Amino acid sequence: MxxxxxxxxxxxxxxxxxxxxxxxxxxxxxxxxxxxxxxxxxxxxxxxxxxxxxxxxxxxxxxxxxxxxxxxxxxxxxxxxxxxxxxxGREVLSGTVRLTCTDTVLQGLLLPALGRFMGGYPGLHLELGTSNAFANLSRRDADVALRLTTAPPEHLVGRYLGEVRYALCARADYLSANAGKDWAELSWIGPDDFMPDHASVAWRRQAFAAVTPAYRCNSLLSVLELCRAGLGLAALPDYLVREGDGLQVLQHDLPGCGNGLWLLTRPDCRALRTVVTLFEELARHIQLPRAAS
CATH class of the missing domain: 1.10.10.10 (Winged helix-like DNA-binding domain superfamily/Winged helix DNA-binding domain)
Structure with missing residues (x-):
């Protein structure tokens, strides 16, 4: 037996x-x-x-x-x-949800939001992964995705959370040390060939065709850190630019760089209480910056 x-x-x-x-x-x-x-x-x-x-x-x-x-x-x-x-004295939601997003969305938007509500769900557990691929949901590697896109795949369902804009930034002391120079004469920081179609790359090539970045990174978080270190100019999503980090915005709302932030899942996940609850809480607590006036 x-x-x-x-x-x-x-x-x-x-x-x-x-x-x-x-x-x-x-x-x-x-x-x-x-x-x-x-x-x-x-x-x-x-x-x-x-x-x-x-x-x-x-x-x-x-x-x-x-x-x-x-x-x-x-x-x-x-x-x-x-x-x-x-x-x-109440029912407690329990279970595990697998959530995927990019590294910048994780650091700039998701983690601050989770800190605002996850303490109220002791039985809800998250498995977090960083990726740019919608295929994660299609392959059932994840249940929920936070994605920056203007056109989410039709086979996924979800909610539009708002627009993400880009801004051209540099450290204030870097700009002071290079006062009087045109922006095109300064050192630029941008994504490398790992992200050849990134919107900020397309914008730079159109607006500053003669510029060759002095620093190229395979992650926007790395682009942010180099910019914070005072090494040059960078086009950054507005949710990564925060007061007190020493960055000065040179130009708001860069043309052609806007993206929508979407909360997405597979149709078969819509009936799961864990997914529905996570959807509602993230939609309530993710805070996108307001457009500059």
């Missing part, structure tokens, strides 16, 4: 995976080392397979143990959500 796993078995496996040693697992489980040792041996015998390999650094989980540990984490999260629900 096949052994029937209990929650205590999953807790044991999870503790040893997290701790890596019998001593640390015993601390997590609030028992002594010998109890953990005997429990692991008894469980492996009942299952008819090894769950851990003893190495110099401690106990190394097999693929089976890692899979069981992930399932144990899900059970742990569900139990915690149930406890919180009882304490608060």
């Amino acid at each position: 096949q052994y029937r796993l209990e929650y205590a078995d999953l807790s044991l496996i999870l503790a040893l995976v997290r701790g890596g040693t019998l001593a640390r697992a015993a601390e997590l489980l609030l028992v002594d080392v010998s109890t953990v040792f005997r429990a692991v041996r008894r469980l492996e015998k009942a299952l008819g397979m090894a769950l851990f390999e003893k190495g110099r650094s401690g106990y190394l989980p097999t693929a089976t143990a890692q899979q069981l540990a992930r399932q144990a984490e899900q059970a742990e999260q569900a139990l915690e959500a149930a406890r919180v629900g009882l304490e608060q």
